[in-house]
Amino acid sequence: MGGAYYRHEWATFLRASVAMVAAGFGMNGPDTLRGAWLVLRANQAWAPFPDNDPQRARDLMRRFDALVAETAGLDLEPTQAGTLELEWWRVPREHQRDADVTKDQLVGALVDLDAVGRSRG
Structure with missing residues (x-):
């Protein structure tokens, strides 16, 4: 998925997303496609740097997590999960460009996201 993301090969990315959602959450076909x-x-x-839309990305991930919670029956709070997902996207991007963003911040963002992932199942 990563290579398709960086090359903006969105059809390839979508196919990989379908496989990831299907394997990761066991939802039915229509919900897998929606997710x-x-x-x-x-x-x-x-994706666009530096003119991306973090609020839109966060809202879309919140909607994804709400779908997962509803259809896969997982106990998670979609707003928190979407926020932590975007934090994980933000910190590595900033770490690449700003020496003041530390490895500890990278680890912290991943640990926080992992805690939500554990509640996902």
């Missing part, structure tokens, strides 16, 4: 579409659109909103 993969939300993941794609969130990544497209986040």
Whole structure:
């Protein structure tokens, strides 16, 4: 998925998202497609640098997490999950460009996201 993201090969990214959502959450076909579409659109909103749309990406990931919570029956709070997902996207991007962003901040963002992931199942 990463290579398709960086090359903006969105059809390839969508196919990978469908596979990831299907394997990761076990939702039915229509919900898997809906979830993969939300993941794609969130990544497209986040991708342009420096003129991305973090609020739109966060909202799309919140919608994805709400879908996961509803259809896969997982106990998670979609707003918190979407916020932590975007924080994980933000910190590595800033770390690449700003020496003041530390490895500890990278680890912290991943640990926080992982805690939500554990509640996802």
